[in-house]
Amino acid sequence: LSSRKGGSLSAEELIKTVSEEVSKIVEKSEVVTDKEATSQDIAIGALRYQILKQGSGKNIVFDLDQAVSFEGDSGPYLQYTLARLNSLLEKADEENVVAGKVKYEESADELFKKLYRFSEIVERAGKEYAPQYLTTFLIEISGAFNGFYANEKIIDQDNPEATAQRLALVSVVKAVLEKGMYILNIPRVHRM
Numbered sequence: 001l002s003s004r005k006g007g008s009l010s011a012e013e014l015i016k017t018v019s020e021e022v023s024k025i026v027e028k029s030e031v032v033t034d035k036e037a038t039s040q041d042i043a044i045g046a047l048r049y050q051i052l053k054q055g056s057g058k059n060i061v062f063d064l065d066q067a068v069s070f071e072g073d074s075g076p077y078l079q080y081t082l083a084r085l086n087s088l089l090e091k092a093d094e095e096n097v098v099a100g101k102v103k104y105e106e107s108a109d110e111l112f113k114k115l116y117r118f119s120e121i122v123e124r125a126g127k128e129y130a131p132q133y134l135t136t137f138l139i140e141i142s143g144a145f146n147g148f149y150a151n152e153k154i155i156d157q158d159n160p161e162a163t164a165q166r167l168a169l170v171s172v173v174k175a176v177l178e179k180g181m182y183i184l185n186i187p188r189v190h191r192m
Helices: 011-026 035-052 075-094 106-115 118-127 132-151 160-184
Strands: none
Touching: 011 035, 035 075, 035 132, 035 160, 075 132, 075 160, 106 132, 106 160, 118 132, 118 160, 132 160
16 A cells, blocks of 8 residues: 555554454464464564564555565564474473573574674664664574474484583573564464
């Protein structure tokens, strides 16, 4: 929609449209118990993320399909990654596996490099009033973690030392992602 061409959408209409779209997706989930509250949190996260990722002084480009996508550059992708981290830590708890100390793993090199920059990114975003630095950073962290997760077995009963180290890394990624989402006021979703 272009306001210059007479097309506009109220914030209320936009929230309703995004909420309806997210509800269709969440309704299919078998792990979400409170579908209405989860849908609302995901919709709000999608909207906030889409607005905050834009640079100030620029036109806001809102793509509904991208905004509600659970992949790529979106709020629901951050929420999904956090839900995955929670799930891993719950599974470890159920299996009585305890996190150890974080040790460098070559397969997580990209993730380590990004985690190291968190406070720098938060400081820069605050100084420059530019939340898009933090949104980009959180997407990069999520992508790096999901890439690591796809290639490495996190909980491996045959290798308790590696499991303990990887669970510690999962805890660190979770803490950084939660803190970043808190700063951006994006709701954290426990299960998706």
